[in-house]
Amino acid sequence: MKTVTKTALANVKQNKGRNFLCGCAIALTTFLIFVVLTVGYGMIRVQLASVDAYYPTYHIMFRQVSEKNTKALQVHNDIEEIGLRMDLGQIIDDDATIIMTAMDNNGIRLNKAELEEGTFPKNEKDIVVSKGVLEELGIQGKLGDEITIPYQIYEKDGMGYAKEDTFRICGFMESSDLNKEKKMYFVMNSMEYAKQMIPEADREYRVMFRLADAEHMTTDEIEERGKEIGEDFGVPEGNVVENREYLVANYTDPSFVKGMIVVIVMVVLAGILTIYSIYYVSMIPKVQEYGKLKAIGSTKRQIRQMVFREGMLVTALALPVGLLISSFLSRWIMKQMITFMAGEDPLMQVAAELVKNGEVSLLHWWIYAITIMTVLFTSAVSLAKPMRIAAKVSPIEAMRYQGLEKRGKKVRKGYQNLTIFRLTKANMARNKKRTGITIVTLGATGILFMVVATILSCAAPKEIARKDIESDYKIELETWGGDKMNPDRDWRQVQQNNPLTKAFIDQVRDVDGVEEVKVKTFMNGEIPKLSMDGEIWGADIIGLDASYAETLEKGEIQGHVTYEELEKGDKILMSANMLYWFPELKVGDSLKMVLNMGDDQVEKTFEIGAIGDYYESLGGSSFYLPQSVLEKMNPNNLNYTLEITVNDQKKNSAYQELQALADNSEYLVTGSYEEQLQKWEKNMRLMSVLCYAFLIILGGIGIMNLVNTMMNSIYTRRRELGMIQAIGMSEKQLIRMLQLEGIIYTLGTLAVSVGIGSLVGYGAFLYAKTKHMFQISEYHFPVVPAVLLICVVAFLQVLLTYGVSANFRKLSLIDRIRYAE
Template sequence: MNIITKTAFANFKKNRSRNILIGAAIALTAMLLTIVPTVVFGSVDLRFTAVDNLYPTFHGMFRDVDEKAAQKMTGDARMTDTGLREDAAYMVCDDTDASISMVYCDRNTVKLNRLKLKEGELPRRADEIVVSEGLLKVMGLKGGIGDKITVPYQPVMADGLGQAAEKEFTITGMTEDSEEAVEKNIYSSLISDKFAEEIIPAGEHRYRVYFSVAGAKGKTTDAIKDNIKEIGKSYNIGETDIVENGEYLFANYVDPAMYAGMVILMVIIVLAGILTIYSIYYVSMMNKVQEYGKLKAIGSTKRQIRQLVFREGFTVAAAAVPIGLMLGLGVGILLVNGMVSSDLASDNLMAEEMKKIIADGGVSLVKPWILLLAAAVSCVSVYISLLRPMQKAAKISAIEAIRFQGTDKEKKKKQRRGYEEMNIRRLTASNLGRNKRRTVVTIVTLGITGILFVVVATILSCMNPKTMAMDTTRGDIHITLNSESGNKMHPERELSNIQKNNPLTEELKEQIASIDGVDRIETYTGVSAALEELREDDGRPLETGLGGLSEEAMKELDRYVTEGSLADDSLKDGTGIILSGGYVKSYPGADWKTGDKVHLLIEDGDEVVKREFKIAAVTDAPYGLTGNGFILPSSVLEDICENDVTDDFYIFTEKGKAGSVAEAVKQLTDGQEFLQMDTWKDAYAQSEKSIGFMLYGCYGLMFVFGLIGILNLVNTMINSVYIRRRELGVLQAVGLSGKQTVRMLQLEGLFYTAGTLLLSVGAGSIAGYGCFLWARAESIMSIRTYEYPVVPVVVLAAIILVVQILITYMVNNSFKKQSLIDRVRFAE
């Protein structure tokens, strides 16, 4: 161990108080750097694993592919795990409304679709088949593995279903019936390729081709989707026959936006850590100046002084970083478990699977690379923080150091102005003015943390569970059509197709109205539409919604009108329309005003109705009231469309009867495939849970940021007294009382407090309002109204004031431990 290292260790032991402060700041920085990626990547990995356990794993699928193209695809280097499926026939079910397909799947298709047999094996010969108990029951058959059954079927030909025939099959395997299959009465059996070749002539086979994109690792979801479309186009596959496995792609190939957000947060943490650590070193350097001067006087070089500062700093880091990593890891794991256990991580099915994965230890939340990265970034932060102190220490000359009294170096000699009479206020101002840079650095460090706190508090205070609940449901109970847009695997779930045989009938409405406790029922009508004025990336008209409001809802909508009027006559004659907002208003080019014309392509079952409308009013209403897109009076929309376009029933109940009505409505809607029921109570509870979890997380991070800032204030106050021990001792020798000393220190602390609050509340309020406007425009967390965070700001001011008072008394008590003689003799 050389002399520099020995001196660094000696300084480390000597400057214990300062090193504890620096170590705490470093540990808190390392802790935050560990928490953020642990929570983000832990949640993502859990979701990925849950999706892998629940969903098919193919990237894409092409429908209606002929034999030649299918064979080429199996050898295409752009595709991996390519599998073929052919719906070769359908069983004849004359006495039931069931649909039973006879499907050939090769082994890759079986693997990609997670087809698992309850028992047995896949068919190989033409007379072998895999069935389920539900299928056998529907067909009126009985049997098990090895038994023979006779099945009537119709082969799938080029021009439709062929002539009915019968064949005897041997059961080689059994599958499990899903709840969806039983509810919808839709089943599948598995047959061999030999049977498909037997009943379908060569050249007429049409396949579904499942595949994964080669080299997909590291790509984004959008990039993989583009690859799927490119491959499809190269085989002349129509756009409607190109299907992406969106859920799997989203879960396994996350967009960079999420990582960008995490990186921004980590950069903020690093900057806060660097600023605080640098500030502590900078302020602490003042009481080390004479020491470095003496080392210079006995022959130390600039390089040795830099090494001394560097080694002392990294000795502190070596002790603090591991503590921060362990604390961060523990808190991060607790947060992930809290998110999953409270069902905030995903929907119910996914959440249950994630809970199971955590219980079984299927995913490790301890990731060594995160710990290594956090340790490396923490050390880099310490190094950056030490650069300026190392430079400053190396530049100090021996003569300058011995004469140093803890003030900023003046570039020009100025005549010092004295006072005929001195008082506590003037003494305080004199001390603060002698080292303006230290004062500014301390206030800016604390102020930045305060600004961040006020901004976060503003956003959180604008989140309202009632507003969030209104964005999902209206009334006490909400029944809606459970439709999906763009699901090419299930076109029957499109809103326009469901409305051809709409389950929201007048009969159902009357049944609900007869339930004890129902006050009234509002009907919301709605259709899918496309807007010709705006285009998707591929050139198609932008998809949107067109809703129809009842008279009661229109009256409520009136208070959300921001432009125009709902009394406009054009709304009654069908030439006017209301722009209700959502993503349409924020779309580039959608800066419409009242009086502007828009052209909508309205989906009415299989028909498309083209209409021109004049914008009569613009509103900023909750999603639960208007939906997303454009609005008409319900009577006008019903006149435009031939089909029953009822989309929602909003049920309002008598006071105290919402629970019993909900149970009765649930019994009426259970088992209906395309109906979904929600309640205001459930929506409000979920909103409270979501906001509550966010409050804990954000204020938790702000608490740690605040601790880092407070450490800087503590260090500033301690060092301010430390380097002035001789001056304070002389002042006390000539009559400055202990009470006056405390008052002077309190005034110094109050100056820091006032400066911090002025910067935090002033700049933070302006920045917070700007963030509110952005959040409202982007519809983030249903933020609509501005709420100033009065309570958080008052709490922030109180905490800063209390901390400053405590620090003053702590510093004064430490100061009083030395005798007056020792203080006067300090630095001799």
């Protein structure tokens, strides 16, 4: 067997060009498998590590738990650690929401609460604030200072009357940019103070706990056990909250395991297809060499071993190179991706810091093991066919073997006049399998490219933003209920003193640049027969004018009702969102609603005329009716939203004037299309970079396969081409023939990529539309990516043809004719 090994090693040295090409392809495949696994798993681990460092450490949280049940949970056998939080009220402020909360020591630890300076509350009147809170309240203060704060206590039916108390600042917590942007803050009081202010019968805790023996459980099992305990204590399922991010970071997640298996299988299949096609094509010229060895006495087994060992030697040389490159580049790729994603997201900033400091290991032994085993396995499988060919063919057949397919008939079609196209056609036809494998390999990458491009094209940020906001600019009322200190914020009161008057709307219309103003009205109430977690379900109705008639009818997915039929007032159009909560509802059902008419309430029964699926921009309501119906039922001012269309040339000045008008009333909030567009453009830009980066790597392997195919096509026909040139073919005609072969590969690849890829991409669009992925609703053919794909493939084919031709021209005609291995 030493002779077999030495022969295989000699072949590796002798056929350096072809083996180098095969080695490059194997190294690229190794790189693809390793980087996909490393970056894919690394992204998850980095995010989970940042979650572990940033998020609370409890497993489950129950909301709205009574004092009695809280005490019972504290001695539960299945709970190893429990922490309590009580939200006692809200500080009075016109611009910001500042919640007063209290936690015991375990709650502070489980929430990973940290202070910039000072300590957590120890005495009854201690308070932890942030500098942002003090700025919002217009108060100066440092550690040890006393501050007087007006606030409202939470009560069962809302918020109580205003109170005022003096507290000592014992600590400062950090105010993030997100707090300042959202104007949402927290202060921390002592648990003793919270219990003193809220009677025992009215106390509602947030109970955070860790389960005992959780280290032996999966995330699904932890979540299921949490729901069981909640059910035992009468906690509604909607008030059972799993700390999902922390659980996934620290316990086995079945969905994560399944996802990793799917990704690995996809990468393995891509590797098998690529390596097999490369080996199959590159081994064809070597069959003649093995035929000579067989003629001097080599057995079939020895021939198979020579083929196998040569292939595995090339793999063994290329594998370490691929792994070495991957090990260095995967870390760099990971850092660049995390840095790009970080932005202003505090969680991703933690992730970027972890990667930068090397606190998360990205290189794992099992990734090396899977990569090595996958490449070795696919190489071995890929060599099976060439091994059988080399061992089976007779010495005489081997000497003239060119990888041609066997034909059943012995009759060969010929021509009186031989042209370049006919020569090219004959060569491609007698190597159908080789040609097919190359086109399929390249086409598979192209199909994947078209699918991704289709999804990204359909998920256009401009369209998604338009589904969030219908117009260019929006002025809307901001109302809420259950606030004793701000009863004027309740919609029942606002509709009696609505700032969106006819005079205000006329002012909006008079703003220079405003082209159109649409008014949406609103009415709310309850549906007594529907309830969730013991609470009666609310009824929100948006009133739309006749200009929305076509939109409403187009969105109907069950039943059919026209705008004119709705105007009669006995039928109502229901949003499909209601089916998520109450799937038993159907077209034709009657719904009795108790509607708020200012200080009064009126009962009204509607028949569900149709069910429609509508975007948030239409109002995001549960029900829709014509404005005229709402106006007949309710004499109050029901104007709720102004949808404003602005001239593109005057947007900046118009937006400033509209904002100034809205600022005159504390009840009004604004939003613009540009704000939504900016948010979605950032999200889709990141996704595009990740998807196309993966496809570039995969495409690189496909290109190596094409290079291998064309070069071996020339090698196996070197003598044949030399003889044709000897009888009259010019160098120019030879180049034209090679160019025609390249064009056939190009056209075949593009037919598979663009043709089949477009069909598969459309199927992916239909799936995404059904699943509401990225709010996709309309199909857009990816024209620019498709044209770019065509141009890149054509350019690479021209470049490759030129390179192969230049290499072939280096040999003299005599050397070409005498070529034999």
